[in-house]
Amino acid sequence: MSVAIENFVKAIYKNGMRDNNDTKPGNIAKELKISNAAATDMAKKLAAKDLLEYEKYKPLKLTEQGTKVALSVIRKHRLWESLLFKMFDMSLHDIHREAELLEHQTSDLLADKISEYLGNPKFDPHGDPIPNAKGEITTVDTSISLSNAQEGKTYIISRLMSDDKEFFDFCAQNGLKYGNTLVVSKQFSKNKMTQILINNNTILLNQDFTSIIYVNENN
Amino acid sequence: MSVAIENFVKAIYKNGMRDNNDTKPGNIAKELKISNAAATDMAKKLAAKDLLEYEKYKPLKLTEQGTKVALSVIRKHRLWESLLFKMFDMSLHDIHREAELLEHQTSDLLADKISEYLGNPKFDPHGDPIPNAKGEITTVDTSISLSNAQEGKTYIISRLMSDDKEFFDFCAQNGLKYGNTLVVSKQFSKNKMTQILINNNTILLNQDFTSIIYVNENN
DNA sequence: AAATATTTTTAAGCTTACTTAAATATTTAT
DNA sequence: ATAAATATTTAAGTAAGCTTAAAAATATTT
Numbered sequence: 411m412s413v414a415i416e417n418f419v420k421a422i423y424k425n426g427m428r429d430n431n432d433t434k435p436g437n438i439a440k441e442l443k444i445s446n447a448a449a450t451d452m453a454k455k456l457a458a459k460d461l462l463e464y465e466k467y468k469p470l471k472l473t474e475q476g477t478k479v480a481l482s483v484i485r486k487h488r489l490w491e492s493l494l495f496k497m498f499d500m501s502l503h504d505i506h507r508e509a510e511l512l513e514h515q516t517s518d519l520l521a522d523k524i525s526e527y528l529g530n531p532k533f534d535p536h537g538d539p540i541p542n543a544k545g546e547i548t549t550v551d552t553s554i555s556l557s558n559a560q561e562g563k564t565y566i567i568s569r570l571m572s573d574d575k576e577f578f579d580f581c582a583q584n585g586l587k588y589g590n591t592l593v594v595s596k597q598f599s600k601n602k603m604t605q606i607l608i609n610n611n612t613i614l615l616n617q618d619f620t621s622i623i624y625v626n627e628n629n
Numbered sequence: 630m631s632v633a634i635e636n637f638v639k640a641i642y643k644n645g646m647r648d649n650n651d652t653k654p655g656n657i658a659k660e661l662k663i664s665n666a667a668a669t670d671m672a673k674k675l676a677a678k679d680l681l682e683y684e685k686y687k688p689l690k691l692t693e694q695g696t697k698v699a700l701s702v703i704r705k706h707r708l709w710e711s712l713l714f715k716m717f718d719m720s721l722h723d724i725h726r727e728a729e730l731l732e733h734q735t736s737d738l739l740a741d742k743i744s745e746y747l748g749n750p751k752f753d754p755h756g757d758p759i760p761n762a763k764g765e766i767t768t769v770d771t772s773i774s775l776s777n778a779q780e781g782k783t784y785i786i787s788r789l790m791s792d793d794k795e796f797f798d799f800c801a802q803n804g805l806k807y808g809n810t811l812v813v814s815k816q817f818s819k820n821k822m823t824q825i826l827i828n829n830n831t832i833l834l835n836q837d838f839t840s841i842i843y844v845n846e847n848n
Numbered sequence: 849a850a851a852t853a854t855t856t857t858t859a860a861g862c863t864t865a866c867t868t869a870a871a872t873a874t875t876t877a878t
Numbered sequence: 879a880t881a882a883a884t885a886t887t888t889a890a891g892t893a894a895g896c897t898t899a900a901a902a903a904t905a906t907t908t
Contacts, residue, residue, distance in 0.1 A: 849908100850907100850908090851906100851907085851908080852905100852906080852907075852908095853904105853905080853906070853907085854903105854904080854905070854906080855902100855903080855904070855905085856901100856902080856903070856904080857900100857901080857902070857903085858899100858900085858901070858902085859898105859899085859900080859901095860897100860898090860899090860900105861896105861897080861898085862895105862896080862897070862898105863894100863895090863896085863897100864893100864894090864895095864896105865892100865893095865894095866891105866892080866893085866894105867890100867891075867892070867893100868889100868890090868891085868892105869888100869889085869890090869891105870887100870888085870889080870890105871886100871887080871888070871889095872885100872886080872887070872888085873884105873885080873886070873887085874883105874884080874885070874886080875882100875883080875884070875885085876881100876882085876883070876884085877880100877881085877882075877883085878879100878880085878881080878882090
């Protein structure tokens, strides 16, 4: 299982989570910054290895085995993020970048040791769920994106679904952090913007950000 | 700087430490489990990159730059070993294997964070010195191999220079661990064997082992 | 010092993971 | 429904990092 293969199935898994149609070779190519041709090539190769189903011009579909590989890599990524976040004073973006490399060089044994050390956490520092050793995600995700949150309600940040440095810088500057509380003061639905109150500051967010910030109602 | 290149210069560095003549392509090939032809090929490529000096049929010599690369990888390897050893209950051999992979996927920043977290240790769990961020090994090594130790004297184990599982299993079973104390009860110099007393057990070691176990006099 | 054995090098070839360019199919817009 | 735009696929080619086989140089043994 090469790094290229692991990243390929991971990209399919992540894109597919968002939208089952976002797994066409072109989407994966864009995600991995390779050419469309390379993505088609790889898709055929992985179909031969039974990691995915490939039909010309159709979205790629991971097999059970392919999903297992993807979840294993995602597990390792999120465990590394959790460990580095806990141990070192590093930005979420830097941590993400390190985890992106370490995830491919981590035995199942080491992953389990890290998980155990951390108390088998269910979420990483972005709020993303960590699959268990069997590749199961047991947690039910009840969170919604900020773009779908209701005016006037108070929420707790549950996920920051990004790996973009600018986004994380913005989050760090404004207290947008996993577990923090905010109030949705106004939804500008026509303009697809959301005004929130956090740390006594009022911030206006556009859809680029409200679609990747997930929250839970504060019960 | 690919994984193959990093491992290549590392192998030259390590073999060269032992004996300046052990850096011929064949020695490196054996160390890395690749063919002699591949080693010669790589040597030429790295000479073009100014990482080493290559003369046909001569031992390979790292340039200053090549040495820096080797020491950077070795630093990361030993920092990972130190961290994993401290945090997790894993065998030295397993830890070595993980570090062997992680060392190539670790930014200088992360290496520094690990070092700082550990209190900038000068030695790893095998007793091997950890180069600092500049690639300097500042510690003077006064240790000698068990094969050269004097009968009757008491020593402290300072290095276990191996990555062989059987060796580490043997060490673990017999209390041969970095920092532990032993007495050299007899040197069978003709047969190149050494009898030691450790944990109230008498053990006879042959040269395979006494040449890679390093000790310091117990002053 | 010559004969033999061992190493090193060269040469040709393979696989993986890409690339670009052109052909083909699908999607979108009119 | 058709034309135009976009995406996918095919084809040909490249670089890295290996392999095996044969040729050339060096080391070892007698």
